[in-house]
Amino acid sequence: MSNPEGDSPASEILLRLYIAGSSATSRRAESSLLDLQRAVGPKCRVEIVDVLASPELAERAGVLATPTLSYDNPDRPRRVIGDLSDAKRVLEFLGIEAKEKPHDL
Amino acid sequence: MISDEQDPDIPDVLERVRTGVHAFDELVNGGLPRARTTVVGGTPGSGKTIFAVQFLAHGITTHGENGVLVTFEEPPADIESNMRGFGWDLAQWRMEGRLAVVDASPPAKEELVIGDFDLFGLLSRIQHAVKSVNAKRVVLDSLTQLFDHFIGDPKVLRRELFRITDTLKKARLTVLMTAERTSEYGEITRHRLEEFIADNVVILRNVLQREKRRRTIEVLKMRGSHHAEGEAPFTIMGGAGLVAAPLSSLRLEQQSSMVRVTSGNPAIDEMCGGGFFRDSVTLVSGATGTGKTLLVTNFLAGGVAAGEKAILFGFEESRGQLFRNAGGWGVDFAAMEADGKLRVFCLYPEAQGLADHLLAIQNLVDEVRPNRIAIDSISALERVAPDSGFREFLISLTSFIKKREIAGLYTATSKSLVGGETASEQHISTLTDSIILLRYMQEQDTMHRGLMVLKMRGSEHSKEIRRFTIDGAGMHLGEPFKGAPNVFSGGDIDRYSR
Numbered sequence: 044m045s046n047p048e049g050d051s052p053a054s055e056i057l058l059r060l061y062i063a064g065s066s067a068t069s070r071r072a073e074s075s076l077l078d079l080q081r082a083v084g085p086k087c088r089v090e091i092v093d094v095l096a097s098p099e100l101a102e103r104a105g106v107l108a109t110p111t112l113s114y115d116n117p118d119r120p121r122r123v124i125g126d127l128s129d130a131k132r133v134l135e136f137l138g139i140e141a142k143e144k145p146h147d148l
Numbered sequence: 149m150i151s152d153e154q155d156p157d158i159p160d161v162l163e164r165v166r167t168g169v170h171a172f173d174e175l176v177n178g179g180l181p182r183a184r185t186t187v188v189g190g191t192p193g194s195g196k197t198i199f200a201v202q203f204l205a206h207g208i209t210t211h212g213e214n215g216v217l218v219t220f221e222e223p224p225a226d227i228e229s230n231m232r233g234f235g236w237d238l239a240q241w242r243m244e245g246r247l248a249v250v251d252a253s254p255p256a257k258e259e260l261v262i263g264d265f266d267l268f269g270l271l272s273r274i275q276h277a278v279k280s281v282n283a284k285r286v287v288l289d290s291l292t293q294l295f296d297h298f299i300g301d302p303k304v305l306r307r308e309l310f311r312i313t314d315t316l317k318k319a320r321l322t323v324l325m326t327a328e329r330t331s332e333y334g335e336i337t338r339h340r341l342e343e344f345i346a347d348n349v350v351i352l353r354n355v356l357q358r359e360k361r362r363r364t365i366e367v368l369k370m371r372g373s374h375h376a377e378g379e380a381p382f383t384i385m386g387g388a389g390l391v392a393a394p395l396s397s398l399r400l401e402q403q404s405s406m407v408r409v410t411s412g413n414p415a416i417d418e419m420c421g422g423g424f425f426r427d428s429v430t431l432v433s434g435a436t437g438t439g440k441t442l443l444v445t446n447f448l449a450g451g452v453a454a455g456e457k458a459i460l461f462g463f464e465e466s467r468g469q470l471f472r473n474a475g476g477w478g479v480d481f482a483a484m485e486a487d488g489k490l491r492v493f494c495l496y497p498e499a500q501g502l503a504d505h506l507l508a509i510q511n512l513v514d515e516v517r518p519n520r521i522a523i524d525s526i527s528a529l530e531r532v533a534p535d536s537g538f539r540e541f542l543i544s545l546t547s548f549i550k551k552r553e554i555a556g557l558y559t560a561t562s563k564s565l566v567g568g569e570t571a572s573e574q575h576i577s578t579l580t581d582s583i584i585l586l587r588y589m590q591e592q593d594t595m596h597r598g599l600m601v602l603k604m605r606g607s608e609h610s611k612e613i614r615r616f617t618i619d620g621a622g623m624h625l626g627e628p629f630k631g632a633p634n635v636f637s638g639g640d641i642d643r644y645s646r
Contacts, residue, residue, distance in 0.1 A: 063268030094269045098276035105255050106269040108298070113257075120256075125263030136260045 056083065056114070056139060059090045061101060063109040068126045072110035075127035082130065084142040114139070162373055165213075165285065165322045168206025169199065171392035175367055175376040176348075184371070185313045185323045185345055187291075189337040190352035195363065195384055196326040197227070198234065199352065200287040202389040203324050205236040208246045213284035216277045218250040218270075220293035234389045248277035254297060261300060267308040271315060278321065286321050292328035295339045306344055313345045336368065347371040353379065360501055362537060365392055381503035381540060393506045393544050406606075409520070409555050412450025413443070415625035416584070419601050419610040424582060426519075428605065429546050429556035431526075434586030438597055439618055440559040441465070441473055443584070444522045446622060447557045449479045452489040456519035461509060462494040463528035464561075470494070470524075477622045491516050497528045502541040505529060510548055521549060526558040546579050581605040589613070589629060598629060 060076050062069035073091065080087045094101040094109055104113060112123045114137045123133050134141055164179035173179045180186050180203075190196045200217075207213035217238070219227055227249075228238045241247035250273050278286065288294075291309065298305050316323050325345070327337035332353050349368040354361065364379035382392035408423035411430075417423040424430055432440050448458045462470050470492060474481045484490035493512060495505065513521060523545075530538050549556040558580065582604045589598040599616050601609045612628035 061269060063266060063272070066266065066268070068264050068266065094272045098272040101269045102250065102273050102276065105251060106273075107252055107267055107294075108261075108265045108270070109268045110265060111269065119258070122255075122257050122259045124259060124261045124265050126265070128263055132260075132262060 054086050056087045057090065058087065058137075059092060059104075059113045059115070061092045061094050061104070061106045061109055061111040061113065064093060064095045066109075069110055071126040071128065072112070075130060076112065079127065079130050079133065082141040083134070083139055087139075112137075166206060166211065167199070167203045168210065169202060169365070169382070169390045169392050171380060171382070172350075172365055172390075175365075175380060176370055177373060177375065180322055180324065180348065181370070181373060182322050183317050183320045184347040185317060185325065186348040186350060187337065187341060187346035188324060188326045188350045188352060189329045190326070191329050191332060191354060194329075194352040194354040195382075195390060196328075196352055197222075197289050198231075198384060199365075199390050200289050200324050200326050201227070201231050201236060201238075202234070204247065204285055204287055205231075205234075205389070207285045208241055214246045214248075214281040215285040215287065216248045216250065216274060216281065216283045218252055218274055218277075218286065218288045220252045220254075220288070220297070221290055223253045224249045224251050233386050235387045236389075245281050248281045248283065250274055250277050252294070254293075261298065265301075265304065267305075267312060270308075271312050274312070274316070275319075278316075278319070284321065286316055286323045288323070288325040290326040290328055291341050292326075292338050295341070302339060305339075309341070309345050357537070360532060362501065363503070365390075378540075381501075381506075381537060383501070383503050383507065385507075391507060393503050393540075409456075410450040410454060411443075412446030412448070413623055413625075415614075416443075416599070416601075419599075419612075419614070419625075420582065420604050421607040421609050424555050424557075425606065426555050427550045427553040428581035429549055429558065429579070430582040430584060431558050431560060431580040432584045432586065433560045433562060435562045435588060438586035438588065439616070439623055440561070440586060441470070441524055442477055442618060442623055443586075444524045444557060444559060445474045445477055445479050447520065447522055448481075448490060449474075449484075451520040451555070452484050452487075457488075457516065458484075458490050458520045458522070459513065459516055459518040460490070460492045461521070461523045462492065463497045463523070464525055465494070467492055467494045476620065478620065479622075491518070497532050502529065502533050502537050506541055506544055506548075509545065513548070513552060513554070518554060520555040520557070522557040522559075524559045525561050527560040542579055582609075589615075591629070596629075599625065 058076065060072060062072060076089060080089050092100050094106060108124045110124070110126060112127060112133070114121050119138060121137050123136060127133050162181035164177060165182050166173050166179040188196050188199055204215035204217060207215050231238055238247060238249070242249060252270060274286065277283070295302065295305055313323060327341045329337055332355050336349060336351070348370045351366045351368055353364045353366070363382050363384070365382050366379045367375040380392050382390050385391050407426040409426050410423050411417050411420065432443050434440050444460065448460055451458045460470070471481045481490060481492060485492065495508070529541070533541060583602040585600045585602050587598050589596045597616050598613045600613045614628050615626040617624050617626065
């Protein structure tokens with residue numbers, strides 16, 4: 044599998060969000076993720092994959108549940124499943140430091 | 149009270165999808181209903197994955213129906229190598245576009261679940277796989293692993309699994325899902341999956357009974373259609389997968405022919421009203437030394453003399469012993485075998501389970517295609533059988549013999565020398581068409597041998613108890629006993645009189 048971080052600056056953080064079309068949870072997760080990206084700052088890149096449109100990407104990543112947020116840090120790859128509403132816990136679990144305090148949602 | 153148990157939306161005849169486990173398909177009227185969901189429950193090691201993959205393999209190789217395998221537990225590479233021994237080359241089918249595998253085995257990544265989620269990722273991967281090979285059959289192995297993956301959210305899982313099965317059914321896919329059980333006779337599956345997603349429930353068991361492993365398959369529920377009840381024994385064979393022994397599904401539907409064949413002894417033929425029927429099974433019961441093996445020898449020799457082919461399955465004596473016995477009565481087994489008229493197979497009863505014995509007998513019979521078959525003795529096989537297993541074995545064997553229109557002869561050894569009964573007799577008496585008793589009879593102060601035809605289905609027969617002697621030329625029937633002592637009663641007659 045290609046590792047997108049391989050050819051990016053080491054400091055860059057790529058968060059990939061797998062969603063299913065425009066379901067309510069998917070939309071909630073998308074907007075939570077954008078908040079999260081703002082809180083982390085410019086080094087945070089975000090990619091959104093719709094599993095309904097690209098099932099082969101879900102297959103390659105082994106995604107079962109949506110929404111799934113995937114952080115492919117080579118040292119400690121981690122995933123968060125759910126609507127990401129608790130931004131603080133999400134960042135803690137992924138081991139990403141926020142520049143500013145994420146919104147209290 | 150008038151309510152019909154069948155769902156109103158079920159068409160009268162459900163199309164069937166054969167699983168490749170033939171005896172199982174017979175239990176369920178030809179296979180699993182098309183576009184339905186079947187949960188196969190079993191303890192670890194009960195053969196769930198093998199059954200599931202066999203269902204796919206049979207579709208691919210025999211019916212041109214491609215399949216999708218969703219694996220939650222073992223990585224695809226493991227399953228592929230595990231299944232190779234059964235003759236199923238999953239990797240090859242994958243390359244040919246006849247099989248697609250969805251790898252849903254647990255990722256190495258750490259995972260946190262917070263908040264609501266759905267399983268559209270899984271569903272769309274399955275749909276994608278189905279589309280890519282135009283699949284008709286889908287296997288999910290095993291759901292329990294998926295539940296354990298999302299252990300904190302059983303409610304979400306139920307909702308999502310319901311959605312997945314519903315979507316697959318609407319796409320006319322026949323779905324087989326495996327689920328783990330914790331005990332052989334406890335709750336049906338962990339998480340009680342079967343309650344909300346399964347149209348049909350099948351249980352595989354793997355039980356230790358009297359130090360013998362006994363595998364069975366049972367249909368617990370089949371929505372909208374009938375199925376045979378009870379546990380059918382099966383074995384797992386290399387190169388074949390699950391092989392089940394047909395059971396009660398084979399009711400006594402065999403045509404009974406009126407063609408008579410010789411028992412090998414003219415006097416006994418006469419007592420039976422002209423010989424045995426061609427597709428009937430006769431039981432010869434008696435204490436040790438009463439002449440059962442002699443009757444078997446006559447039965448085989450009589451068939452060969454009439455131009456028939458015969459098989460003898462010996463479970464008590466060695467080949468050498470049987471050949472010597474026969475030679476002592478003027479019958480040359482070796483010459484018969486050399487002419488291709490007779491085959492003698494000696495098997496050690498304890499060598500394998502009853503289901504394996506049954507399959508071995510069936511395979512040899514289908515290979516040799518004999519006109520008559522003798523089993524000496526059936527009671528030796530009872531030693532290795534847990535109680536219910538022996539009866540099932542007998543039912544299966546007897547129906548098989550009759551279906552092939554073969555004349556069968558079983559022997560059973562009674563435990564006591566005078567009078568008495570064997571447990572086999574109880575089992576067999578209603579299953580066999582004819583019963584011949586050989587007994588030691590005391591008359592004043594001498595011991596004689598007596599022979600009686602106790603039952604002869606569909607025919608008149610002599611009711612006398614005949615004296616007989618055995619010498620170098622075989623068995624000689626003499627005069628009937630007059631005022632016979634009470635050795636045939638003591639319950640015998642009552643037991644057989646139905």
